[in-house]
Amino acid sequence: MKTQNLSKNFKSLAIGVVLLTGVSLSAQQTTGDVVKQADVDPGTTTTAGAVRVIDNKGTIKYLQAKNGLTLLSNTTNDVTTTTWQLGGTLTDDTLIDVDGNVFGLNGIELISTETASTDATTESDAGTGSGYTLLVRDEATGALKKLLATDLIQSGQEAFTATADQTAYALTGSPILPSYSQVWVYRNGAKLVANVDYTVAASTVTLVENDYSVYGGDVIEVQYTK
Template sequence: MKKYIKLVAISIIMIISYNVQAQQVTGDATETDGTTKIGKKEDVSKSSVLNGTIRVIDNKGTKKFLQVKNGITLLTDTTTDGGIISTWQLGGTLTDSTYIDATNRIFALDGIKLLNPTLTAGEATTAAIASTASNASSHGGTGTGWTVLIRDEATGETKKLLATNLITAGRAEFSIAADGNLTVTATGLAMGTSINKISVYRNGAKLRASVDYSLTAEDTITLNVSATAPNDWTTYAGDLIEVQWIY
């Protein structure tokens, strides 16, 4: 009988010791190895008002927790009539690296500010601009460097563009066939391109935009010659006209 009583006493002490070790009433809901305890039966950690957890029980009465982290904020309102209201909302601190796979879906952000970018000389020389990029690429692949995020104003969809394609340039050369010819063909030069983005050279000498030349039609530059000194000039057979533009 005494041996039986000793066994019962030892068992009770072991149970109490286990419960004391398993119970967590302060601190965060993590194991000593860094893994989460949220949802485990032995987890009885308390919720905090902000950025904490919500304690629930399942249909068998097991205690579990809903945890808030990684950019989601928990706000608890205890002043409302009828009890406590807990709200989860976007906003907060990213505690882990986060990737969203937008394959075959539109990822759109409305309300993005339009900035006038500035780049210092140091940034310009150290920036790692991507030389190649693939459609729908994922992080950790073979690509390196950065591309430019752009926004489709019609749909709001966020897309990417190689920095080298952000500004597209064109160039054309045209030899004057006869004295006085004034029309130059620059294939690829779109009507509506700002004259400030078009440069025209005659035999290597820069002509003045809007004064010595103008964009008169798709792919067409018209030279505006002058007979007034000291700006008098004209074209002669064999003159080489070079047109450069960006858009």
């Protein structure tokens, strides 16, 4: 009778040991042998570790945290429960292919009073800087990047006092102007007709004297958005 109880206890202990040991499965690794990471100690939180599990056919399989997954283990009898939690630092490039399925996020806060960031820096961590930036996707690489709100829509205005017969007006700072439909030019407060009374190239507006002439002292105003 004691021998049977001892045998049962030994089997239970062996299964528990098996569940708490293991080798690695590395996220995004597609070639080469997987390097085993250190065994996870019960009751600890780690950004990298290995746990060995056994399926219902008795086959030994492995779970290993890597690439920003946090592996959690517990000290209760329910040692087969392992939680995988996003976080940490990526060690390899990671892409998710939705393959035509919807990928979305719920619970996103709607902002209405926050201001756009003026002090955002590249690759900054949370808590650095203020305001908000916009999340954009690089179509060439698929990489997610951030963009200043002021870089998404830009606008400008500059006024010039013309000399006699002056037709070319180069904007200060050499901003690259958009197409003429997004550039508005006024002569002494009267709007000129786009692509008829003026043309746009790079950062310069050139007047075309159709039924009018430029006189010295005329005020030429240029407004634009892009």
